[in-house]
Amino acid sequence: MKRAILLSAFLLSQFGTSQLLKTQGQKIVNDKGENIQLRGLGLGGWMLQEGYMLKTADFAGPQYKIKEKIAELTGEDGMNEFYKAYLKNGITKQDIDFLKKAGFNSIRLPMHYNLYTLPIEKEPVKGQNTWLKEGFDMTDDLLKWCADNNMYLILDLHAAPGGQGNDVNISDNDKSKPSLWESEENQKKTVALWKKLAERYKDEPWIGGYDLINEPNINFTGKNPNGTDERSNAPLWKLQKEITEAIRTVDKKHLIILEGNGWGNNYNGLTPLWDNNMVFSFHKYWNNNDDATLKFALDLREKYNAPIWLGETGENSNVWFTELIRLLDRHNIGYAFWPMKKIDNIAGITNVKITPEYQKLLDYWKNGGEKPSKEFAEKALMQIADNYKFSNVEIKNDVIDAMFRQTTDSSTKPFRNLQVPGKISATDYDLGRMGTAYLDKDFVNLWVSDPAKRSEWNSGNQLRNDGVDIYKGKNNEYYVGKTESGEWLQYTINVKAAKSYTIYIQYASTSPAKIRIEDTSGKQLGIVSLQATGGNEIWKTTSSKGFNLKRGENKIRIYFENDGINLKDFEIK
Secondary structure (H helix, E strand, O other): OOOOHHHHHHHHHHHHOOOOOOOEEEEOOOOOOOOOOOEEEEOOOOOOOOOOHOOOOOOOOOOHHHHHHHHHHHHHHHHHHHHHHHHHHHOOOHHHHHOOOOOOOOEEEEHHHHOOOHHHHOOOOOOOOOOOHHHHHHHHHHHHHHHHOOOEEEEEEEEEOOOOEEEEHHHHHOOOOOOOOOHHHHHHHHHHHHHHHHHOOOOOOOEEEEEEOOOOOOOOOOOOOOOOOOOOOOOHHHHHHHHHHHOOOOOOOEEEEEEEEHHOOEEEOOOOOOOOEEEEEEEOOOOOOOOHHHHHHHHHHHHHHOOOOEEEEEEEOOHHHHHHHHHHHHHHOOEEOOOOOOOOOOOOOOOEEHHHHHHHHHHHHHHOOOOHHHHHHHHHHHHHHHHHHHHHOOOOOHHHHHHOHHHHHOOEEEEOOEOOOOOOOOOOOEEEOOOOEOOOOOOOOOOOOOHHHHOOOOOOOOOOOOOEEEEEEEOOOOOOOOOOOOOOEEEEEEEOOEEEEEEEEEOOOOOOEEEEEEEEOOOEEEEEEOOOOOOOOOEEEEEEEEEOOOOEEEEEEEEEOOOOOOEEEEOOO
C-alpha cells in the first residue's frame, strides 16, 4: 500500500473530517466554509536551484549548468553525492516546524519534473513514462511534515518537461533541446505527471492545490520573448485545460491553480473557466504596494468570480514586505513568499552561510586560474550542503517580525537584550517599522514601477533586511554606513541605575560631523562632535559626558546630522 494512502488514513482519523480547500465565489474556504487566507512560503532552491541562490549566476544560471560546473571539478559521482546531501539537508521536518511556529499556514513546493520522471530523451521506450521514486518520496515526507503542523502543501510544477519559457533559469531550460511548447512528447509527459500526482494525493486533506505551470514566459506570437505582449495565449490555456481534465479523471476535489503568461501575470485570451474549483495565481516583484498594482488581478477575480492568490513574491526589503502583506490582508488575498534558503541571503527568513572554500570554487568558475583539486572541491561542496541543514542556517528574525508582527503592530521591540553599562553594536537597533525603529532614505527596490528606483536598500547587504546600510569591515566587524543627514537609529536599552553616564562612540568619517542623541519624546540627551578620521574604515573613539538615563527601559535615538558617518558601536558607562 502506498505511503500516501496510509498518510491519508492517519489524517482522517486524527482530525475526523477533511480540511480540503475549495472555492466559494471569490474566496478560498475549507470544508466548514471558513475563509482561508493562505500565508505561505515557497521552498525555492530545494528541488530546483537558480544560479543566484548558489551565487553562480554570473557563469551558470540554470540548474543543469550548475551541475556541469560541479561535475567539472568532482566528476559525475561527486556531483551526485553533493546533490544527494543537498536535497537531504535542504528541507526537513525541523524546517517545516519552524515555519509553522513563525506564523505560516502553507507551503508552496517548486517541483523539478526530473525528480519524478525521466526527460523524454532518456526514456527507454519513446513516448512512455518512467516514474522515479525520489521526487514522490520527498513530496510524501514533506506532506507528512505539513500535516503534522496543520499546514497546506501546494504542489507547483516549477520546471516542466522541456522548460516552459525563455527565462531559462526559472525552469532549468536547456535551449539545445525541444521546449515544452515545441514538443508534443513534453506536453504529454507534463499531463501524465500531473495525473500521477493527483492520483497519489487525491484523498490528502492537507494538499492545498495543484499549481499547474509556474511562470510561463514565452512568445507564441508576440515580440516580447517572455510573453508579456501575447494577446491570445492559446497554447497555454489549451495545455492547462488538458492538465485539468487529466487531474479530474482521478481527483475531483483539490484546487486547480492557473498561471498566466509573462511570468504568471498575462491572462489575455483566457476562455470561460473549464472547472468550478479554480484559483488564479499572479506574481508580484519590485513594484509599488498599492491598489493600482493589484488592479489587473482584482479585475480578474471580479470578472470570473474566482479567487486570486499571490503565488510568488519577495526579494525586497522588510518595509516592502510589511506594506505588501497589509495590502493583501485588506483584499483577502493569500500569498507565498520566495524563497526559503539561499546563500548570503538577507531578504529571506533564513540565510545559508558561505564558506571561504566555496568562495574559492566560485572564484575559479568565474575567473579561471589554478583549478581546485577534486578533494578540495568535494569537501567545500559537502560543507555547503551541510550548511543547508536547519540547525546550521541563520534565522532572520527581522524578516519574520516584518512579515507578521509589524503588519498589525506599529510598536518597536528590542533586537537584542542591551544592557547599560555596556557596549552596544550599531547594528542592534530595534525591530520595527521604518519611521519607528529607524529612519533611512533608501529603503526599498521599486524598479518595475519606476526604473529609477532600483535600490539595494541595505547597500552593504549584511545582517538585516531594513533600509539601514550594514557593512562588513576589514576585520569582519559590522558597522552602519552610507548614512545621510536626518537618518536615525533607535535602541531599547536596560539601565541598571539612574545617573549621568559617559557615552563612547566608535566611528569613522572623512570629514567633521555631529550626531545628536534624543529619547523618543524628542528630549535631547546629548550632541557629540566627531572629528575626521581620515577614511571610511579608519576608526576613532570619542566621548561625551552628562548622558542622563533613567533606571530600567530607555529608548534612545541616534540622529546623523551629516552625511557619511560610519558607526561601529557605542559604549555607555
